[in-house]
Amino acid sequence: MTLRLHDTATRSVREFVPREAGKVAMYLCGLTVQSEPHIGHLRSGVNYDVLRRWLERAGYRVTFVRNITDIDDKVLEKSEQQERPFWAIAYGNEVILDAAYRALNVLPPTYAPRATGHMTEMHELIQALIDNGHAYVAEDGSGDVYFDVKSYADYGALSGQRVDEMASSADSPERAKRDPRDFALWKGYKTVEPVEAQWASPWGPGRPGWHIECSAMCLRYLGPEFDIHGGGLDLTFPHHENEIAQSRSAGLPFARYWVHNGLLNLGEAKMSKSLGNVINIDHVTALGVRMVELRHYIVSAHYRSRIDYTDESLRESAVAYRRIEGFVQRAVETVGAIPAGDVPAEFAAALDDDLNTSGATAVVHETVRAGNTALAKGEDDTVRASLAAVRAMLDVLGIDPLDPAWSTASTGGSPGEELRGIIDSLVALALEQRAQARTRKDWSAADAVRDQLNAAGVNVEDTPHGPRWTIGTRD
Secondary structure, eight states: OOEEEEETTTEEEEEEOOOOOTTEEEEEEEOBOOOOOOOHHHHHHHHHHHHHHHHHHTOEEEEEEEEEHHHSHHHHHHHHHTTOOOOHHHHHHHHHHHHHHTTTTOOOOOOOOOOOOOOHHHHHHHHHHHHHTTTOOOTSSSSSEEEOGGGGGTTTTTTOGGGGGGOOSSSSSSGGGSSSEEEEEEOOOTSOOOOSSOOOTTTOOOEEOOOHHHHHHHHHHHHHHHEEEEEGGIIIIIIIHHHHHHHHHHHOOOOOOOOOOOOOTTTEEETTTTTTTOOOHHHHHHOOOOOOEEEEEEEETTTTTTTOOOOHHHHHHHHHHHHHHHHHHHHHHHHHHHHHOOHHHHHHHHHHHHHOOHHHHHHHHHHHHHHHHHHHOOEEEEEEEEHHHHHHHHHHOOTTTTTTSSSTTTTTOOOTTTTHHHHHHHHHHHHHHHHHHHTOOOOOHHHHHHHHHHHTTTEEEETTTTTEEEOOOOO
């Protein structure tokens, strides 16, 4: 079975056929860095990281681009509120975002372009649209340039909307437009905005509209046509609709597949910084949930499904992951650190079926149960086979507990992980004291150490290979 992906443009699951054999070019709309990321933002990074890993495991050479929007209305609004340069706010939040991606074991993109670094490419694309009659310079002297929505016959096809039923574009004043639905390609400089938030252009000083940024960066790094354009479902309109319109109006074939991930909601509403209903990484770590467990929570749901977040559902997912982790630890103690092997056919079939990570995760848990049974029966050959299969599947999902990426050093001291070395040392000291008490047959002292560790959320299990400890729940 070959990979099949749901294409928003055709509203169907299509067999994936890359533009060029053996290669995949993929673009993911990154974040606007006006503030720190929340876990709803991070979902897309994890989802498309799994897609990338699966493509690479299939032998494709993947060029993966994930941009940063470091100049737009939201960033400038934060700049005014905080009385700080827009670029300082954007860069500071970009650093935090990068740390969050590393903490979640998201592979770095091939290229991570910033919008502010691609003004020349945007100017060239805008001028091409003006020249062929799909864009116009406002007649009020503002320096604004707008895309003429009605000049593109297929406008609305991606999102399934009719132009005549659309509301006005909210990204710029209507007074300068020929049609209220036209959207801004270039925004002329306004004296109320920071002086540094302007760039010279053929139409006067100003800054780009949000949508033209991605079209220009796609062209720069992936060429006129590429394979997959990804992003959250909420970007379908207007952002991706506008990207298609301006790119194809400029004569670019653009994306062959449009792949959108579902949203991560808090209550009945999508998680949104503007609404103030967000869960960030600090909240997750305060619950005692590690980043590998948060990633397991995200990949356990199908990428197109909506996730209704609750603390309890996250904790339950963490417990499920610890069962996987426990098997890997026990298997390694018994048969050694067997490297990853081939993934089971059922796992491959699940991921080939529109990247069904929910079904794929179920296969992981089934294989773990079989491996635990083999451990109990002392069937080492079966344990080896189960461990090799489990590690292969976990590698694709990015949650192999033996992956060095989950160590403190490789995650760059990520939130919630920086104390792991200290905890290891303290628990090791307590277990050594417990072992000494058992040697002298002081069972009450040994039990007291174990009870104190358990009260602190450290579960101790005695095995033929010595005591094993895991982070659990406090009594």
